[in-house]
Amino acid sequence: MSAARTGSPLPPAISVTGLRRVYDIKPKQVVALAGVDLEVAPGEFFGLLGPNGAGKTTLIKILTTLLLPTSGRASIFGFDVATDTRRIRRIMNMVAGGEQSGYGILTVREQLWMFSQFYGLAGKEGWARVDELIEAVGLAQQRLQRVSTLSTGQRQKMNMARGLLNDPWILFLDEPTLGLDVAAARGIRDLVLQWKAAVPGRTVLLTTHYMAEADELCERIAIVDHGRILAIGTPAELKHRVQRESIFRLELDHLDGGAPSLARLPGVVSAALAADADPEAQRVAVNLVLGEDAALGGVVTALAGLGSQILALRKSEPTLEDVFVELVGRGFAEEVEPAMPAPETPEREPAQPPELGE
Amino acid sequence: MTGPAATRAGVFARSRGGTDPREAAEWSRRQVAGNNLRALRGRAYPRIRGMTREPSWVFFEILLPFLTTSAFVLVYRALQAPEAYIGFVVLGGALSAFWLNVVWMMAGQLYWEKSQGNLELYFAAPMNLMAVLLGMAVGGLVMSSTRALAVLVISSLVFGVQFNVEQWGLVLLVFLLTMSALYGLGMALASLFLLWGREAFNMTNILIEPVYFLSGLNFPVGRLGALGAMAIATIPFAVGLDAMRQLVFAGQPYITGTPSPEVEALILVAMTVVFTLGARWMIRSIERMARARGSLSIRWQ
Numbered sequence: 001m002s003a004a005r006t007g008s009p010l011p012p013a014i015s016v017t018g019l020r021r022v023y024d025i026k027p028k029q030v031v032a033l034a035g036v037d038l039e040v041a042p043g044e045f046f047g048l049l050g051p052n053g054a055g056k057t058t059l060i061k062i063l064t065t066l067l068l069p070t071s072g073r074a075s076i077f078g079f080d081v082a083t084d085t086r087r088i089r090r091i092m093n094m095v096a097g098g099e100q101s102g103y104g105i106l107t108v109r110e111q112l113w114m115f116s117q118f119y120g121l122a123g124k125e126g127w128a129r130v131d132e133l134i135e136a137v138g139l140a141q142q143r144l145q146r147v148s149t150l151s152t153g154q155r156q157k158m159n160m161a162r163g164l165l166n167d168p169w170i171l172f173l174d175e176p177t178l179g180l181d182v183a184a185a186r187g188i189r190d191l192v193l194q195w196k197a198a199v200p201g202r203t204v205l206l207t208t209h210y211m212a213e214a215d216e217l218c219e220r221i222a223i224v225d226h227g228r229i230l231a232i233g234t235p236a237e238l239k240h241r242v243q244r245e246s247i248f249r250l251e252l253d254h255l256d257g258g259a260p261s262l263a264r265l266p267g268v269v270s271a272a273l274a275a276d277a278d279p280e281a282q283r284v285a286v287n288l289v290l291g292e293d294a295a296l297g298g299v300v301t302a303l304a305g306l307g308s309q310i311l312a313l314r315k316s317e318p319t320l321e322d323v324f325v326e327l328v329g330r331g332f333a334e335e336v337e338p339a340m341p342a343p344e345t346p347e348r349e350p351a352q353p354p355e356l357g358e
Numbered sequence: 359m360t361g362p363a364a365t366r367a368g369v370f371a372r373s374r375g376g377t378d379p380r381e382a383a384e385w386s387r388r389q390v391a392g393n394n395l396r397a398l399r400g401r402a403y404p405r406i407r408g409m410t411r412e413p414s415w416v417f418f419e420i421l422l423p424f425l426t427t428s429a430f431v432l433v434y435r436a437l438q439a440p441e442a443y444i445g446f447v448v449l450g451g452a453l454s455a456f457w458l459n460v461v462w463m464m465a466g467q468l469y470w471e472k473s474q475g476n477l478e479l480y481f482a483a484p485m486n487l488m489a490v491l492l493g494m495a496v497g498g499l500v501m502s503s504t505r506a507l508a509v510l511v512i513s514s515l516v517f518g519v520q521f522n523v524e525q526w527g528l529v530l531l532v533f534l535l536t537m538s539a540l541y542g543l544g545m546a547l548a549s550l551f552l553l554w555g556r557e558a559f560n561m562t563n564i565l566i567e568p569v570y571f572l573s574g575l576n577f578p579v580g581r582l583g584a585l586g587a588m589a590i591a592t593i594p595f596a597v598g599l600d601a602m603r604q605l606v607f608a609g610q611p612y613i614t615g616t617p618s619p620e621v622e623a624l625i626l627v628a629m630t631v632v633f634t635l636g637a638r639w640m641i642r643s644i645e646r647m648a649r650a651r652g653s654l655s656i657r658w659q
Binding site: 091093100136166169 | 379392397650651652
C-alpha cells in the first residue's frame with residue numbers, strides 16, 4: 001500500500017525490497033530471509049504470521065536496526081535501516097513476548113523511569129509519563145512492587161508500558177502474548193488497539209503464530225514461511241484466496257423435496273443434508289454451497305415458496321490456518337526443519353557475581 | 359467513558375512525537391546531548407538504588423574486606439614491620455573496592471546485560487552506548503566509594519593509622535584520575551568481555567589476585583623492582599594506589615623506587631585517554647559487528 005494509495009504525504013512506514021539475511025552458522029549457512037518485498041502504510045496494523053523459524057524475528061530485528069540485511073533494502077518512514085539508525089530509534093520501540101529486561105531489584109516505577117531516560121525524557125517528565133502509563137496499563141497496584149516479584153502477565157504489561165514511553169510512531173511487537181493466559185493476552189491486545197487508535201498514523205508491526213490474534217488485530221497480514229512471504233492481504237482477502245465459493249449452513253423446520261430441491265436453484269453449486277443433522281429433532285440442516293453470496297436471495301425466496309421456515313443461517317468462513325495449509329501444504333503444528341537454530345540453553349550459567357547488586 | 363478507560367484514552371492520545379514521524383526523528387544537538395546525559399543518569403540509577411535494597415552488602419563488602427585487611431595488619435605487627443605498612447595495607451584494602459567493582463560490575467556487565475535481554479534494548483534506544491557505559495561507571499563509583507570509605511574509616515580507627523597529607527588538592531586530583539583510569543579500563547573490558555562471552559569469566563580470576571600482587575595491594579609496589587615499574591606503566595590500580603600512598607603518607611621512607619605523584623598523575627591522564635577512547639572504539643566496533651553477524655545483541659547467539 002503506497003503513500004499514493006493511502007493519500008498520505010508520508011513515505012511508507014515500512015518499505016522492504018529484496019531483503020535477504022543469511023546467518024553464517026557452521027557447518028552451513030542458514031537463509032533466514034530469502035528475498036522479502038513488503039510495504040506497510042503509515043497508520044496500518046500489519047501482521048507477520050508464520051510458524052517458528054519462518055524468519056519473522058529476523059525481519060523485525062532488521063527493521064528495528066539490530067541486524068543488517070545481507071542484501072536488499074529496508075526503510076522506516078523513509079529512513080534506511082542500515083544508515084539512519086539513530087533517526088529510526090527515536091521514533092520506534094519494540095516489545096517482545098517473554099521479555100525479561102531490566103533489573104529485578106528496581107520497582108516497576110523505577111524501572112520504567114530508567115528506560116524513559118534512555119529516550120531522553122527529562123527527569124520529572126519521565127516520572128509523570130511513567131505514572132500515567134502505569135495507570136493506563138493497569139499496574140497501579142504494582143507500581144511500587146519489585147520487578148522480580150511480578151507475574152508473567154504483569155511483567156508483560158510493564159514491558160508494554162516501556163514500549164510506549166517514547167510515544168513511538170512505529171511499534172514492533174514480537175509475539176507479545178507468548179505464554180500469557182487468555183485474559184492477560186486479551187488485555188495486551190486491547191491495550192495495543194486503543195493505543196494505536198488514539199493517534200492517526202501510529203503503525204504497528206506484529207509477529208505472531210497465533211492465527212486468531214492476527215485475524216483480530218491486523219488490517220493486513222503477510223504469511224511467511226522459510227524466509228519468504230507467501231501471501232499478503234487483509235484477513236478477508238487471504239481467506240477468499242482459499243474459498244471462491246460461499247458455504248452456508250441452513251437450519252429449517254422442514255424441507256419438502258429434500259436437498260435436491262435446493263440444488264436445482266440458480267447459483268447453487270451443491271446442497272446436501274448436514275451429516276450431523278439430528279433425525280429426532282424437528283429441524284433439517286442443509287449445507288449449501290453457492291457460487292456467490294448473491295445467490296442466497298433466490299434460495300430464501302424458494303424456501304418461502306416451499307413453506308419452509310428458516311430457523312438459523314450461518315456462513316462458514318475459512319480460517320487463516322486454512323489459508324496457511326493451502327499455501328504451504330502443511331499446518332502450523334507440522335514443523336519442518338527450522339530455518340533458524342533453536343534458542344541456546346546454556347548447560348550452566350556462571351554464578352552471579354556477589355557484587356552484582358542489580 | 360470514565361475511570362481507567364478514560365485515563366488510558368487520555369494518556370494514549372497525547373503524543374510527544376508531534377504530527378509527523380519524519381520531523382520527530384530529527385533531533386537538535388542539544389536534544390542528543392540531553393538524551394545521552396539522561397541515559398547516563400538512568401543507567402547509574404539501578405546501581406545507586408541497589409545499595410539501599412540489599413543490606414547484605416554491608417557484610418560482604420565492608421566486613422569481609424575489613425577482615426582480610428586485619429589479617430595482613432596482624433601479620434605485619436607480628437613480624438614487627440614498620441608501622442607505615444599498616445597504613446599501606448588499610449589504604450590498599452579500601453581502594454580494592456574500586457578494582458573489584460571494575461572487574462565484576464563493569465567488565466562482566468555487558469555480558470550479563472546481553473543474557474538478560476537488556477543489551478538489545480540499549481542498542482535499539484536512541485542514546486549512544488557510551489552513555490550506558492559511563493552510567494554504569496558513575497553508578498559503580500558511587501557504590502564503591504561508600505564501601506571504600508567505610509573500610510578506610512573503620513580500619514583506620516581500629517588500627518590507629520596516622521595519615522600525613524601535605525597536598526590535599528593533589529590527593530583529590532590523583533583520586534579522581536585514578537577513578538577515571540580505572541573505570542575507563544572497566545568500560546574497555548566490558549566490550550572485550552562481551553566479545554569473548556562466557557570464557558571471559560575465567561579472566562575475572564586472573565584480573566583479581568595477580569593484579570592485587572602486581573599493584574602492591576598490601577606492600578609498596580616499588581619493592582617489586584622492574585615488575586613494579588611495569589605495573590605502574592600499565593595497571594591503573596597500581597599507579598593510582600602508589601600515588602595515593604605517596605600523598606597520604608607523605609615523607610615515608612618506605613615508598614621508594616617509583617615515580618613522583620605528579621608523574622604518576624600524568625600516567626593516569628594518559629591511561630584515562632587511552633582506555634576511554636579504546637572503549638569508545640570497541641563499543642562502536644561491537645555494534646557494527648553485532649548488526650552484521652547478529653551475534654551479540656540477540657540472546658541466543
